[in-house]
Amino acid sequence: MARVVIVGSGLMGTAMAWPLLDNGHSVAIVGTHLDDWIIDSLLANRYHPTLMRKVPPKATFHYIHELPSVIQDADIVVNGVSSFGIHWIADTLSAHLSRGQQVVSLTKGLLSDEQGRVVYFPDYIYDKLSPSVREGSAVVAVGGPCIAGELAARRETCVMFGSRNRAAAKRCAALFGTSYYHVFPTDDVMTLELGVALKNAYTVAVGIAYGMHTPDEADMGMHNTAAALFAQGCHEMGYIIKKLGGDERQSSALPGAGDLFVTSAGGRTMTLGRLLGEGKSYGQAKEVLEGVTLESVQIINEMATVLEGTWIGEYSIDAGHLPLLRTLVDVIVHNKPVEFRYESFFTAH
Amino acid sequence: MARVVIVGSGLMGTAMAWPLLDNGHSVAIVGTHLDDWIIDSLLANRYHPTLMRKVPPKATFHYIHELPSVIQDADIVVNGVSSFGIHWIADTLSAHLSRGQQVVSLTKGLLSDEQGRVVYFPDYIYDKLSPSVREGSAVVAVGGPCIAGELAARRETCVMFGSRNRAAAKRCAALFGTSYYHVFPTDDVMTLELGVALKNAYTVAVGIAYGMHTPDEADMGMHNTAAALFAQGCHEMGYIIKKLGGDERQSSALPGAGDLFVTSAGGRTMTLGRLLGEGKSYGQAKEVLEGVTLESVQIINEMATVLEGTWIGEYSIDAGHLPLLRTLVDVIVHNKPVEFRYESFFTAH
Numbered sequence: 001m002a003r004v005v006i007v008g009s010g011l012m013g014t015a016m017a018w019p020l021l022d023n024g025h026s027v028a029i030v031g032t033h034l035d036d037w038i039i040d041s042l043l044a045n046r047y048h049p050t051l052m053r054k055v056p057p058k059a060t061f062h063y064i065h066e067l068p069s070v071i072q073d074a075d076i077v078v079n080g081v082s083s084f085g086i087h088w089i090a091d092t093l094s095a096h097l098s099r100g101q102q103v104v105s106l107t108k109g110l111l112s113d114e115q116g117r118v119v120y121f122p123d124y125i126y127d128k129l130s131p132s133v134r135e136g137s138a139v140v141a142v143g144g145p146c147i148a149g150e151l152a153a154r155r156e157t158c159v160m161f162g163s164r165n166r167a168a169a170k171r172c173a174a175l176f177g178t179s180y181y182h183v184f185p186t187d188d189v190m191t192l193e194l195g196v197a198l199k200n201a202y203t204v205a206v207g208i209a210y211g212m213h214t215p216d217e218a219d220m221g222m223h224n225t226a227a228a229l230f231a232q233g234c235h236e237m238g239y240i241i242k243k244l245g246g247d248e249r250q251s252s253a254l255p256g257a258g259d260l261f262v263t264s265a266g267g268r269t270m271t272l273g274r275l276l277g278e279g280k281s282y283g284q285a286k287e288v289l290e291g292v293t294l295e296s297v298q299i300i301n302e303m304a305t306v307l308e309g310t311w312i313g314e315y316s317i318d319a320g321h322l323p324l325l326r327t328l329v330d331v332i333v334h335n336k337p338v339e340f341r342y343e344s345f346f347t348a349h
Numbered sequence: 350m351a352r353v354v355i356v357g358s359g360l361m362g363t364a365m366a367w368p369l370l371d372n373g374h375s376v377a378i379v380g381t382h383l384d385d386w387i388i389d390s391l392l393a394n395r396y397h398p399t400l401m402r403k404v405p406p407k408a409t410f411h412y413i414h415e416l417p418s419v420i421q422d423a424d425i426v427v428n429g430v431s432s433f434g435i436h437w438i439a440d441t442l443s444a445h446l447s448r449g450q451q452v453v454s455l456t457k458g459l460l461s462d463e464q465g466r467v468v469y470f471p472d473y474i475y476d477k478l479s480p481s482v483r484e485g486s487a488v489v490a491v492g493g494p495c496i497a498g499e500l501a502a503r504r505e506t507c508v509m510f511g512s513r514n515r516a517a518a519k520r521c522a523a524l525f526g527t528s529y530y531h532v533f534p535t536d537d538v539m540t541l542e543l544g545v546a547l548k549n550a551y552t553v554a555v556g557i558a559y560g561m562h563t564p565d566e567a568d569m570g571m572h573n574t575a576a577a578l579f580a581q582g583c584h585e586m587g588y589i590i591k592k593l594g595g596d597e598r599q600s601s602a603l604p605g606a607g608d609l610f611v612t613s614a615g616g617r618t619m620t621l622g623r624l625l626g627e628g629k630s631y632g633q634a635k636e637v638l639e640g641v642t643l644e645s646v647q648i649i650n651e652m653a654t655v656l657e658g659t660w661i662g663e664y665s666i667d668a669g670h671l672p673l674l675r676t677l678v679d680v681i682v683h684n685k686p687v688e689f690r691y692e693s694f695f696t697a698h
Contacts, residue, residue: 052567052568053567144577144580145577147572149569150570150571150572150573152569153565153567153569155569155571156558156573156577156689157573157577158581158694158695182577182692209505212505216502217401218402218501218502220496220498220499220502220504221496221504221614222504223494223496223610223611223614224494224495224496224500224505224506224611225504225506226610226611226614227507227610227614228493228494228505228603228607230606231493231494231601231602231605231607231608232602234601234602234606234607235601235602238598247698249597249601249698252580252584252587252598252600252605253581253584253695254577254580254695256580256601256606257579257580257583257605257606258577258580258583259580261572261576261579262572262575262576264610265575265576342507343531345507345531346533346603349598
């Protein structure tokens, strides 16, 4: 049995407690500096206010100031912060991780460097660790279609655990996997990270389709348009993955089509898309969504940097094969109205 | 401008009238022997009772007995019958088609021969034509995510036109394509046919996921499970397409993920899946759905023949990589309860 410390008591971080506790591991949940109100509630009666249920018995709950002491005993540290906390968590792990402790990272997203080269979150975290800690430690990234609340409801869920250290990915998959949380390990962390990040961008397009709905005598919906954009999104994900050296076939599996499917089922990213589809500019949509964190926007901004960076030639990406991503960049980064270039779709093969 | 005769006045056949009329072609719609009541309504006031709207002006409407005379003047004959009419339409076209007339076929499905070899609908139709007609004629198959009613509402729609005769596919794509009906021609008709047929089978699995829903204190849904089955469906489609000599990458594009997305949005196949997910056997579900034609069931039956046929060795298909299809065969063909083997998923690469 492993001692697991989860840093970040948001939806996804906390939901990981279910499979871990069901497997008999010890679980300590440490809130970030934004999470004190959640830790208050968890300490009072184990009730998580956004998951809307009680964490099973035996987990312990901790405020951020306890992190240095709690983390000391961990075999595994779960990074449960959102993509906006990626720099903070990398610095925090760098400061407190000891040799031999493994990181399982739930944060989804991408970074780009000044040349427009893609930087993967697990590498970013790993590279910040001191050389002596790195040896014997590994960062295992989690990706695939998983709504936190459904995991906490023990719905059947399939995800991938990816690490450049294949043994670590397999070991963590065995520790976390249960009869309802099915974990598929891989050493192709790049493909996994690209899929689960890019799907956030393309979900905006699916949302736009539904937002474009106009009333109709036969009460028809927008599924044809949504499906076309869904397919083009998978197609472009496959192209980007291939060009960056990954396995494009995953664009039709868990990190691609599967994750895009679950994100398209609802949530903040779909809401942003719907507002844009109704004709609002991104600036106007942002006002409506005031205070909501939008990981999709961050991904689209990073991809704009990639598409406009000097490194794009090294990747040999032809942006002409990415008409949907370019529209998303136009809309989100350049505040332009939505205009899909359907005639340019499906050219990447 | 072309003279187009649509045989079959159901949802999809009739919906094709919109792009054709918008392009200025002449359109004659001929009902099958099951469609007299629809033709009655169309002749009375152009109102289509299941599309729930009026066909635009200038189309003409005909009962089945007029077919031999109406078809004579056609440049293009659209096959708009359901998969249950495939033998009838092939015989009818064989009897009435003249040299130089093109067929655009909307029927989705697969057949298998006695050895378990897959027979594609467009080939089946083409092979029944007399040799003198075949020369100069072609069969162009239509596939991709398209709900008929949404096409008739002129929602943006992307489909593929596939024919072994690439020139015919391109010519028909140009004749049918409009500002809202985007047609991508291909000569890889096999991949197209496999994707659009198999997606019907895998939609049953997505439906089962939603049917498995149980009430929950936090009101959680079944999207994780549905997404996992969606991804496994795309993954298996890619594997089957590859083994049969097609382009597996299409499993993440229009004929695969795109078409599976639109079918998963609702309809008879999802209803069948939901009933199975609630715990009904296929026999019980069939009773509830009495009278409803289920193309998905036909596909699963044909794939059972393929999996159990002597030809499977020629395809070098390892059925161990198709755990989801095997579950669907168990449920539909062998009337067994649903049991997904998640641990066997995602092995095909």
